[in-house]
Amino acid sequence: MDPDVPGPFAEAPAPRSRREHPLFHLLLLALTFLTATLVGGVYTERGGFLGQGGFFDGLPFSVPLLTILGVHELGHYLMCRRYGIAATLPYFLPSPLLVGASFFLFGAGPILWTISQTTLRQTVTPGALLGRVSALVMTATAGVRPVGAAIGAAVGIAYGPEA
Numbered sequence: 001m002d003p004d005v006p007g008p009f010a011e012a013p014a015p016r017s018r019r020e021h022p023l024f025h026l027l028l029l030a031l032t033f034l035t036a037t038l039v040g041g042v043y044t045e046r047g048g049f050l051g052q053g054g055f056f057d058g059l060p061f062s063v064p065l066l067t068i069l070g071v072h073e074l075g076h077y078l079m080c081r082r083y084g085i086a087a088t089l090p091y092f093l094p095s096p097l098l099v100g101a102s103f104f105l106f107g108a109g110p111i112l113w114t115i116s117q118t119t120l121r122q123t124v125t126p127g128a129l130l131g132r133v134s135a136l137v138m139t140a141t142a143g144v145r146p147v148g149a150a151i152g153a154a155v156g157i158a159y160g161p162e163a
Helices: 022-042 055-082 096-124 127-142 145-159
Strands: none
16 A cells, blocks of 8 residues: 555544543443433333333433434544544533433424314314314314425425536
8 A cells, every 4th residue: 555645544633632532432422321211211101210110111212312323423423534634533412301301392392282272272162163173273284284395395496406
């Protein structure tokens, strides 16, 4: 091999601080795995480690989540190394509050919204009109989706990048 031609991956620079050391990143990954597994187990039938269940109840949540995030972020890291761009290993930030908030916002939030708006609508609508009002709401929310998709396609064709 010619020493002037770089290989497919650039040499990793020496860590400048403790936060750039690979063991620091491994520690953050382990703590993130722990918190994600604990929070994932809370939402199982037995309540995970914090309820009547065990620690392993949260694995179906934490393993896919961290695998997807880890592979994605390592792809960025490897491409930076390949093209000689300075980059650190991915940072995984352990936070049970963020995991719990995402569970609420993307899981319980839409369900609570649907229940509350349906209850309100049924409370203020006279009984004889409930069927008509519910049909109108379903048509207005679900029936308009193809129209929005068509408008989005038209905008994409008109202003989107060339294929």
